[in-house]
Amino acid sequence: MQTIKTSTRATVMGQPAGSQVDHLFQIVPVLKKMPVREISDVLVGVDNAVLMRLFKEFTTEIQAAIFTHFNLVKQLSYFQFIPKQQFSELFDNMSSQQRHDWFTVLTEQEQIELLPYVVPRIGETLTAWSTYKSRKACKKGKLL
Incomplete structure (x- = not known):
């Protein structure tokens, strides 16, 4: 009897998690040219660990602006995740x-x-x- 092999690799937004992370870091130069509101729309669905790494690509002023455009649920989630x-x-x-x-x-x-x-x-x-x-x-x- 033949069994179907299933993938246990995590997916995010329909893509394998690793490829999404790689893709996000590849588009950082494009993100930096976008308005803050649009950057926050792109990043709101990103895992907090990845978001913390991505934020390092921006100045703290831009990080704060992006953060304030997140919905309250994402803001609280990120606040609870990172060191105070x-x-x-x-x-x-x-x-x-x-x-x-x-x-x-x-x-x-x-x-x-x-x-x-x-x-x-x-x-x-x-x-x-x-x-x-x-x-x-x-x-x-x-x-x-």
Whole structure:
């Protein structure tokens, strides 16, 4: 009896995983000429390990711009994947409003993990949830 041999090699977007990675690195020069929004559309489906390697081909300013164009699910997935010190470089290159919005999405534990690496900006306040809650409790206590 003859059995059919099946391939156990992983595929991504219909291509073997290795060939997709190779292809992405080959088109980096083309990606660098594209608008950031389009780059993010191309990279949103890429595995986080590959994305981390691809991001090294771009400046941190462009990395941050690409990251902010990802949907929230991809942003959170990438944040949870990479070391927080490395993420802080992206975070430092976001606008103050983007930093604030992103920081408030994080859980208290995620905020605690990121805060030691964040470079504070003049006039910007990134308050961890635990600090916010204790301040809010103090204000309520004073009113009673």
